[in-house]
Amino acid sequence: MDTGLRLSVACAVAREAGLFARKAFRNRPRTLSIDFKGEQDFLSATDSEVERLIRTRLQAAFPDDAFFGEEGGGELTDRVWIVDPIDGTANFLRGNPEFCVSIGFVREGRTEVGVIYAPMQDELYAAARGHGATLDGEPMRVSGLTDIRQSTIEAGWSTRLPLPRYVEMVRRLTEVGAGFRRGGSGAIALANVAAGRLDAYCELHMNAWDGVAGLLLIEEAGGYVSDFLGGNGLREGNPILGCTPALTKVLREVMGVEV
Ligand code: LIP
Numbered sequence: 001m002d003t004g005l006r007l008s009v010a011c012a013v014a015r016e017a018g019l020f021a022r023k024a025f026r027n028r029p030r031t032l033s034i035d036f037k038g039e040q041d042f043l044s045a046t047d048s049e050v051e052r053l054i055r056t057r058l059q060a061a062f063p064d065d066a067f068f069g070e071e072g073g074g075e076l077t078d079r080v081w082i083v084d085p086i087d088g089t090a091n092f093l094r095g096n097p098e099f100c101v102s103i104g105f106v107r108e109g110r111t112e113v114g115v116i117y118a119p120m121q122d123e124l125y126a127a128a129r130g131h132g133a134t135l136d137g138e139p140m141r142v143s144g145l146t147d148i149r150q151s152t153i154e155a156g157w158s159t160r161l162p163l164p165r166y167v168e169m170v171r172r173l174t175e176v177g178a179g180f181r182r183g184g185s186g187a188i189a190l191a192n193v194a195a196g197r198l199d200a201y202c203e204l205h206m207n208a209w210d211g212v213a214g215l216l217l218i219e220e221a222g223g224y225v226s227d228f229l230g231g232n233g234l235r236e237g238n239p240i241l242g243c244t245p246a247l248t249k250v251l252r253e254v255m256g257v258e259v
Contacts, residue, residue: 018119088185104212114213149177156203190214200243
């Protein structure tokens with residue numbers, strides 16, 4: 001299987017793209033405009049340039065694979081690269097260094113390769129199905145925590161769903177004694193679950209480009225992952241849960257949706 005080649009190319013491309021994004025981040029406009037119009041335009045331009053770099057590199061290496069990016073779209077075939085060039089866009093916009101490049105390869109509805117590179121932290125998370133997950137080349141494992149009252153959980157949110165649904169999920173999390181955070185980059189949070197730095201990531205809706213790489217990291221690090229690509233998940237996204245196994249039952253009840 002050519003998974004090993006895809007993994008090594010994806011790692012190299014993620015790092016190159018991340019360093020490009022880091023350079024842009026360090027040279028971003030510092031206008032304190034109230035509406036962040038200037039920063040938003042700069043972010044959009046950077047997002048597109050990073051995605052173009054990734055698309056060019058992957059299509060040169062694997063011309064028979066399809067490519068689908070958050071910015072430019074693409075085609076969703078049974079062998080496709082799913083890419084978020086900059087996850088954590090709100091952070092990037094405000095000068096918060098918590099953002100990353102997320103690259104996944106999905107074959108016949110299953111993620112086979114997942115790579116996330118956080119350039120400001122210079123951390124490369126990588127996994128190939130059946131071959132484990134690594135952080136900068138060292139094996140990763142989920143936390144193994146068993147008591148929800150000692151947990152730290154990232155509850156992702158975006159304006160794709162009504163705010164009250166998010167508030168209710170957070171209320172339920174606090175009701176069972178969990179600590180929660182929202183860092184603004186779902187992909188980095190998923191990677192941190194795989195690294196054992198967080199105990200779970202949950203969100204009522206996430207897009208495929210944000211989640212496929214990070215979920216494979218968690219699965220290969222021994223965690224529970226929801227059937228994120230079930231139904232029409234690749235095209236429409238889905239609710240998402242990735243966690244250390246002992247917290248699965250309570251978190252599925254907290255989320256109140258099929259995960
Ligand atoms: C991010 C997603 C996630 C959400 C984050 C953020 P983006 O996407 O990874 O679904 O919880 O707040 O929206 O827009 O930064 O690439």
